[in-house]
Amino acid sequence: DITSTQYSRIFNPDLKNIDRPLDTFARRHLGPSPSDVKKMLKTMGYSDLNAFIEELVPPNILKRRPLKLEAPSKGFCEQEMLQHLEKIANKNHYKVKNFIGKGYYGTILPPVIQRNLLESPEWYTSYTPYQPEISQGRLEALLNFQTVVSDLTGLPVANASLLDEGTAAGEAMLLSFNISRKKKLKYVIDKKLHQQTKSVLHTRAKPFNIEIIEVDCSDIKKAVDVLKNPDVSGCLVQYPATDGSILPPDSMKQLSDALHSHKSLLSVASDLMALTLLKPPAHYGADIVLGSSQRFGVPMGYGGPHAAFFAVIDKLNRKIPGRIVGISKDRLGKTALRLALQTREQHIKRDKATSNICTAQALLANVASSYCVYHGPKGLQNISRRIFSLTSILANAIENDSCPHELINKTWFDTLTIKLGNGISSEQLLDKALKEFNINLFAVDTTTISLALDETTTKADVENLLKVFDIENSSQFLSEDYSNSFPREFQRTDEILRNEVFHMHHSETAMLRYLHRLQSRDLSLANSMIPLGSCTMKLNSTVEMMPITWPQFSNIHPFQPSNQVQGYKELITSLEKDLCSITGFDGISLQPNSGAQGEYTGLRVIRSYLESKGENHRNVCLIPVSAHGTNPASAAMAGLKVVPVNCLQDGSLDLVDLKNKAEQHSKELAAVMITYPSTYGLFEPGIQHAIDIVHSFGGQVYLDGANMNAQVGLTSPGDLGADVCHLNLHKTFSIPHGGGGPAGAPICVKSHLIPHLPKHDVVDMITGIGGSKSIDSVSSAPYGNALVLPISYAYIKMMGNEGLPFSSVIAMLNSNYMMTRLKDHYKILFVNEMSTLKHCAHEFIVDLREYKAKGVEAIDVAKRLQDYGFHAPTLAFPVPGTLMIEPTESENLEELDRFCDAMISIKEEINALVAGQPKGQILKNAPHSLEDLITSSNWDTRGYTREEAAYPLPFLRYNKFWPTVARLDDTYGDMNLICTCPSVEEIANETE
Amino acid sequence: DITSTQYSRIFNPDLKNIDRPLDTFARRHLGPSPSDVKKMLKTMGYSDLNAFIEELVPPNILKRRPLKLEAPSKGFCEQEMLQHLEKIANKNHYKVKNFIGKGYYGTILPPVIQRNLLESPEWYTSYTPYQPEISQGRLEALLNFQTVVSDLTGLPVANASLLDEGTAAGEAMLLSFNISRKKKLKYVIDKKLHQQTKSVLHTRAKPFNIEIIEVDCSDIKKAVDVLKNPDVSGCLVQYPATDGSILPPDSMKQLSDALHSHKSLLSVASDLMALTLLKPPAHYGADIVLGSSQRFGVPMGYGGPHAAFFAVIDKLNRKIPGRIVGISKDRLGKTALRLALQTREQHIKRDKATSNICTAQALLANVASSYCVYHGPKGLQNISRRIFSLTSILANAIENDSCPHELINKTWFDTLTIKLGNGISSEQLLDKALKEFNINLFAVDTTTISLALDETTTKADVENLLKVFDIENSSQFLSEDYSNSFPREFQRTDEILRNEVFHMHHSETAMLRYLHRLQSRDLSLANSMIPLGSCTMKLNSTVEMMPITWPQFSNIHPFQPSNQVQGYKELITSLEKDLCSITGFDGISLQPNSGAQGEYTGLRVIRSYLESKGENHRNVCLIPVSAHGTNPASAAMAGLKVVPVNCLQDGSLDLVDLKNKAEQHSKELAAVMITYPSTYGLFEPGIQHAIDIVHSFGGQVYLDGANMNAQVGLTSPGDLGADVCHLNLHKTFSIPHGGGGPAGAPICVKSHLIPHLPKHDVVDMITGIGGSKSIDSVSSAPYGNALVLPISYAYIKMMGNEGLPFSSVIAMLNSNYMMTRLKDHYKILFVNEMSTLKHCAHEFIVDLREYKAKGVEAIDVAKRLQDYGFHAPTLAFPVPGTLMIEPTESENLEELDRFCDAMISIKEEINALVAGQPKGQILKNAPHSLEDLITSSNWDTRGYTREEAAYPLPFLRYNKFWPTVARLDDTYGDMNLICTCPSVEEIANETE
Numbered sequence A, B: 001d002i003t004s005t006q007y008s009r010i011f012n013p014d015l016k017n018i019d020r021p022l023d024t025f026a027r028r029h030l031g032p033s034p035s036d037v038k039k040m041l042k043t044m045g046y047s048d049l050n051a052f053i054e055e056l057v058p059p060n061i062l063k064r065r066p067l068k069l070e071a072p073s074k075g076f077c078e079q080e081m082l083q084h085l086e087k088i089a090n091k092n093h094y095k096v097k098n099f100i101g102k103g104y105y106g107t108i109l110p111p112v113i114q115r116n117l118l119e120s121p122e123w124y125t126s127y128t129p130y131q132p133e134i135s136q137g138r139l140e141a142l143l144n145f146q147t148v149v150s151d152l153t154g155l156p157v158a159n160a161s162l163l164d165e166g167t168a169a170g171e172a173m174l175l176s177f178n179i180s181r182k183k184k185l186k187y188v189i190d191k192k193l194h195q196q197t198k199s200v201l202h203t204r205a206k207p208f209n210i211e212i213i214e215v216d217c218s219d220i221k222k223a224v225d226v227l228k229n230p231d232v233s234g235c236l237v238q239y240p241a242t243d244g245s246i247l248p249p250d251s252m253k254q255l256s257d258a259l260h261s262h263k264s265l266l267s268v269a270s271d272l273m274a275l276t277l278l279k280p281p282a283h284y285g286a287d288i289v290l291g292s293s294q295r296f297g298v299p300m301g302y303g304g305p306h307a308a309f310f311a312v313i314d315k316l317n318r319k320i321p322g323r324i325v326g327i328s329k330d331r332l333g334k335t336a337l338r339l340a341l342q343t344r345e346q347h348i349k350r351d352k353a354t355s356n357i358c359t360a361q362a363l364l365a366n367v368a369s370s371y372c373v374y375h376g377p378k379g380l381q382n383i384s385r386r387i388f389s390l391t392s393i394l395a396n397a398i399e400n401d402s403c404p405h406e407l408i409n410k411t412w413f414d415t416l417t418i419k420l421g422n423g424i425s426s427e428q429l430l431d432k433a434l435k436e437f438n439i440n441l442f443a444v445d446t447t448t449i450s451l452a453l454d455e456t457t458t459k460a461d462v463e464n465l466l467k468v469f470d471i472e473n474s475s476q477f478l479s480e481d482y483s484n485s486f487p488r489e490f491q492r493t494d495e496i497l498r499n500e501v502f503h504m505h506h507s508e509t510a511m512l513r514y515l516h517r518l519q520s521r522d523l524s525l526a527n528s529m530i531p532l533g534s535c536t537m538k539l540n541s542t543v544e545m546m547p548i549t550w551p552q553f554s555n556i557h558p559f560q561p562s563n564q565v566q567g568y569k570e571l572i573t574s575l576e577k578d579l580c581s582i583t584g585f586d587g588i589s590l591q592p593n594s595g596a597q598g599e600y601t602g603l604r605v606i607r608s609y610l611e612s613k614g615e616n617h618r619n620v621c622l623i624p625v626s627a628h629g630t631n632p633a634s635a636a637m638a639g640l641k642v643v644p645v646n647c648l649q650d651g652s653l654d655l656v657d658l659k660n661k662a663e664q665h666s667k668e669l670a671a672v673m674i675t676y677p678s679t680y681g682l683f684e685p686g687i688q689h690a691i692d693i694v695h696s697f698g699g700q701v702y703l704d705g706a707n708m709n710a711q712v713g714l715t716s717p718g719d720l721g722a723d724v725c726h727l728n729l730h731k732t733f734s735i736p737h738g739g740g741g742p743a744g745a746p747i748c749v750k751s752h753l754i755p756h757l758p759k760h761d762v763v764d765m766i767t768g769i770g771g772s773k774s775i776d777s778v779s780s781a782p783y784g785n786a787l788v789l790p791i792s793y794a795y796i797k798m799m800g801n802e803g804l805p806f807s808s809v810i811a812m813l814n815s816n817y818m819m820t821r822l823k824d825h826y827k828i829l830f831v832n833e834m835s836t837l838k839h840c841a842h843e844f845i846v847d848l849r850e851y852k853a854k855g856v857e858a859i860d861v862a863k864r865l866q867d868y869g870f871h872a873p874t875l876a877f878p879v880p881g882t883l884m885i886e887p888t889e890s891e892n893l894e895e896l897d898r899f900c901d902a903m904i905s906i907k908e909e910i911n912a913l914v915a916g917q918p919k920g921q922i923l924k925n926a927p928h929s930l931e932d933l934i935t936s937s938n939w940d941t942r943g944y945t946r947e948e949a950a951y952p953l954p955f956l957r958y959n960k961f962w963p964t965v966a967r968l969d970d971t972y973g974d975m976n977l978i979c980t981c982p983s984v985e986e987i988a989n990e991t992e
């Protein structure tokens, strides 16, 4: 029931009804009040929401299938939600001590970072820092991350995070493959890689027919022989290895020499904590070093989100996947940070892209880098030494004759692999450890177990472990001191983290101020709307975010046995059902941890299905020219040939062209990828026809769910006939963008695809998927970024059947209202006099191309908006020279009007520029940083006043966010790529 | 062991020792690193901390009695602390449903306010907004609070909070008494006041020989007769009354008429939630309305902190106790807020003061006002209606014949008092309610119980309550609708909260932004140091703050039976022991909830002791002229005659004068009040001599513990020989200042005073104090602001025996270092060439008086510091024309240097002004708000550039906090006192 009356009901509780709490979450989530809605409808000539929606959504699209959410129909109220979540959460065994390791370790998130970064909306609601002038804070935190990675790995160039260790390994393999111009089809991996990494590598290798060869690199001669094969593009070794052993640096050297002899690459999967003590891989010739930064303060969270890191040698600096923060200068010559090399990103290179990574793990990279800032090099090395000491105590006790068990690895940092003696099975030992000491170990096989210590391990834990292994006179072992006995052969001798930033903020006061300072430079949803088309920057409510730092959810190892994670099971199962109900699908996988990964997974599932039908030859993917860059990039990663489909004048899909292309490629047609409503923000009525066409030629239909926020409760990809879609939980379902990640991107599928959904190689999927037809893993963890799932869960359950459809309805109301206000001032793309379209969906495009010839670029408007205190809309996607505006349902009328007023005011400035008035330069000089306003001496020549620059509208005097630097010089930054903090020497030289 | 070596140990863990965690909290709390300390010592010519301390603290003072804290000697690490606190916390019964009422109610703190205000260091670490240009955010929130109070009570003037309802009632009584020029010695109270309010009134009445007469105001004729007595200064009625009944407005009118007939005052203790529906007391002639705003979102927290409110008629606007935010204008004519009427505050009026309130409950007032902003008038009234509806269901069921019990009150809002039938005792019923339904009720007497419903009450709760009362066919009662049956006679007819601010921020996004906007205007410890002498603005660490919002501590009613609050008992008992160990005393009371209340309590305890010795005539209190204004004010409130004692040239106490005065008043000598180290920040060696003098004349010695931060582990009031001291937990023991409260101020006493420590009238003190000799309560709740005690507890336990003394040592190192750097540029008071003093203690005084004649005032320096991004030091206390600087131990060398650099740079500006250079006006125009810099057109005439105004030092370009308004016009504000948000009409008129 989508009427204005129903909307009023949400806001005005019926006091007679005492069955439900007074407050609904929906009335807090949805921005406009019922009277705002009335006003907005009136502006557009409607008297009721229902009429508006019926006019807006084509009748063949508007299905209104009632949602069947597992929640009260009006939704849980906030207090109920927290209680409900607590009940679920308590079903997870979070007080057990995990020594499972294998890529996930206990860690201590310093409370000052928890409260002032991870739990701070100023940090978690911001977007990827594409607008550097209002993002210097998180750019600096990310630069710190890159510096940590670069410093610890010894490699000069690091990126600002990848999704997880497994996909980072995949990127390393593909980078090696690409460097060989796709000629070397063999890739070698060490036997002692984490199992989940191997699984992801197999997934990633398959579409390119890369043969993965597993060798035991501790048999160095044999390994070198294999690596010398000129068909080998590279090799990935884990250092320290999954069993805990450490390959000696000179063995590593031999591996890299062998590879380098024919220009192939050595990649090393490593552990940043270990690297604070270990010789850096660069020293023995590693070309790529990757891994997870999880144990730098990021909770395990049942597998994610964590920031993977990725560093390369200088030669590869323009090949590195993902985002890189670089140091540049602003218009006034002041040092400033920005995302470098954007011209190289997948959204530009499309199907030529060598990676599909887009959203990464910025928030977690920032936690990890802040952890390093807080501990400093000495603090980190002390933590490492302690871990090594305690591990050594245990290792030596086990190696002692009195111990019935046998230590397999003779070298270690934190991990021990133990062959059990006395006829004890792994199962028995794990059982004993759990029952008697509340300890989880890892079973390698039926008679071998492993364990890993970490920052949280105490002496008492080691005592318990000694007891688990029946070691007598533990006090003798415990009294030995290994803090200085880290083997010289492995020990790094250089000083780490010498940059000032790692030495200045070790007191809590200093750290608090540092985080606050960074935060205050970034525009986030706590400041003003971020109307980024296609990104859906809606409210990330406090209640949704609270469970993230509950230990019941955060302190869970992804490999804990299923009976210990029943809370996650309940949560995930119910979330899956709700998402299937919303999308109209039958099955779902929560494993992909970004939109692009969702796309990739969906396409791989499609291919697996086709293969199972004997249609392996189908390898063409039709993609409209308007598609987001990740679509063709993901298709390319999935080994598909991308065939573009045209769009018509009015923005709709060219169905004739679609049909022609489908026909032309009918034999090889694997799939079509469509975004719906289209990336132009339009509900084309032809979508079902398009779907039918592709189906008729035996292709599958993939729907990019980035625009799901226009569909919820109104229509759905499933109802429209698609076979797969992915959801960006970080858009439609309230997971915050975190300044560039984390994400969450389940794929939903029709029943025929369910058997092909990805499995996991280490643990069974607790939701029961995964079988012989399953594809290999697409993420390291079974449920990807599991820790953020409670956010979407809470969002859905609090909105309820009655509230949820209004998220889409109001999103579209807001967007159409803005378009209505702006259309007298700007040309709107597609929805204009030249077309029959009257409405946009949840976003619309302002067309600025006509001004280009007169010197006004879309970017000028984007930058000038910063002077009005706003983040720019999406720039140049899907159409260059345009801005795409998506307000979302969480903005109220006041904010929409403020933004429209700003745009209208800017229009006058455009006019001035076009007319050649000096005042027009206000656009070219935008944004005006405080330093510009205060210290620039050329105001008399500018043609406009400081006041006009800073306070073009009255509200800004009371409430304005200030850009901290002037407009960035993109070219300078790309020409002079610097992507780590300046070293002490560099600073010294500069100040000389 | 206070040596540099030991300091290094705190920062550099011994890796061999695996018994303890690596990180110590002390190294996070203490700002300077060991190498900083070395540098600072060197600057001052010392090679070791020990030598520094031995030179600084006079040998007869430096006791170094080892602390015996109940904690690991090195202190708990942060993780241990949280675990330990959780264990304690879980001993509190926090999941029981409380229907106890009596001034404390369940409430829902909206999560967006919890996270972005109560849990935000930007809000909780700021100081009382004495510097309005950098405090506009919380001033606005406090203005909102005043507006809510004014609106709901119907009275034009409200203050920005008092400590609790009981002390607010005390203030009302004393205000009435003072209006009578202390001539009318009778004060009437309604029988149906909360018991704890009565108790505090008795405490407050005694020193003034006010006779409290209790009448039953429901017998209106009799009551009117009593009130007509011209010796009655006023009357306090509770509305709704403690039993739940509501006196009809026309009865109230009769009471006020009776009082007004001889110019006495009617005070009403009320409930803001009820007032959203009830006729406002102003309408029937109330002169004063007071109460608690706790149920507007502030957790019960075992009794506090909560903000009491206090509103008066226009005629009393300059008599109202506490702080008032007023609307004024800045130098440029822009509307700006400030604390009004400061000239009227106790720190000016000293012993002529009519109240001793200083620190109040700003943080909680801000929570309450934000709760109103978020719910708006309709939301609040809906909550009230729901409460009334559910109460009515219950009332009607109980009144029904089938119910064996009898409803006592025939009118109600949320509270019912029930005479039990069927021979059931209160004990039995409470027992049943608890065991069967997990419900707490309140026993009025052996056969009468009461209960109060609140915002958290659900239908299910009412069903349970019906069962508790053996009411059959509950569904019949539950189906009745009372949402519109609030009795017309009581119902208010005016619209409430019409101001815009209560209508704009109802979505979470809007509220988040509003809070963020306010926050961003306020300088807090998250920005830079706040070197307020005597205020000890040290780190309030995250771990210390986290438990505040745990339900285990926050969701506890102060009247829950002792077996339900064993967690609090354990925490309080241990904290008491530690504080006694630190101060060298034998007993303690945690009841006082501000420093001034501590003073008052200490003096009352002294008088009670003297009285018990038959020395009731002793009524003289010696107080040095340098004392904080609260000292004489508190003495006056305690009925003591203040006799000032001189200070010598060098700042020390004039012992000759002391002896003379003591001798002169030997018969009546009750006590001396001394601050140690003195308010001048000096360790005078003569303190023990002073103490002996006073003792020798039979007086008691009160030590104001505001400067305890210089003593911990080095010396103590107890060791020096004092009889009582109060501690400002909100200074020395890390409770944040909250923008002007909460506080926590235990008094510690020698054994002879223990029997006189305050008791509580409703519940027994769980720590066992309180007996026949006890004074009546000084706060409404047994342990005052109990919820903030975990902060001090955690601080002490994490610092440990080894770390805690360094808080004092480093505080003094920091202060002496700054003094050393500044003394070449500024005259330091007392520590200069003219004296033998080489050192200050933890604070020092910069003397600016010499410049006054040349046109430079201390306030100019204070305001100019804002341009450097700093909060001013304490201005004009203890000496006019000076600034008192206290850096605390949490600031590191970098920050100290930044501040010193700023002061030194300002010195040059002073020189310019003194020399008559136009550039000197930079001081007079300070602070320079952004609007000034950007929109003022007179720069060419200013004699200095924008750059010099805004960026006088290079670091400011990277990191600067901006004042949001220019210098406030104090006179304008006081002449035109406006202390509520402008109404809709006023805004309309203004914009016309």
Ligand SMILES: Cc1ncc(COP(=O)(O)O)c(C=O)c1O
Pocket (backbone or CB within 6 Å): A357, A358, A359, A534, A535, A594, A595, A596, A597, A628, A630, A631, A675, A679, A704, A706, A707, A728, A743, A745
């Ligand atoms: C239409 C569309 N598809 C896919 C993506 C990729 O999602 P992600 O950034 O999570 O990889 C985006 C991201 O903005 C998008 O807008």
Ligand SMILES: Cc1ncc(COP(=O)(O)O)c(C=O)c1O
Pocket (backbone or CB within 6 Å): B357, B358, B359, B534, B535, B594, B595, B596, B597, B628, B630, B631, B675, B679, B704, B706, B707, B728, B743, B745
């Ligand atoms: C020396 C001294 N005594 C007493 C007080 C009063 O404490 P409170 O503000 O908590 O009432 C203060 C407050 O700053 C003070 O500095």
Ligand SMILES: O=C([O-])O
Pocket (backbone or CB within 6 Å): B128, B347, B358, B359, B534, B535
């Ligand atoms: O709070 C003070 O008045 O110092």
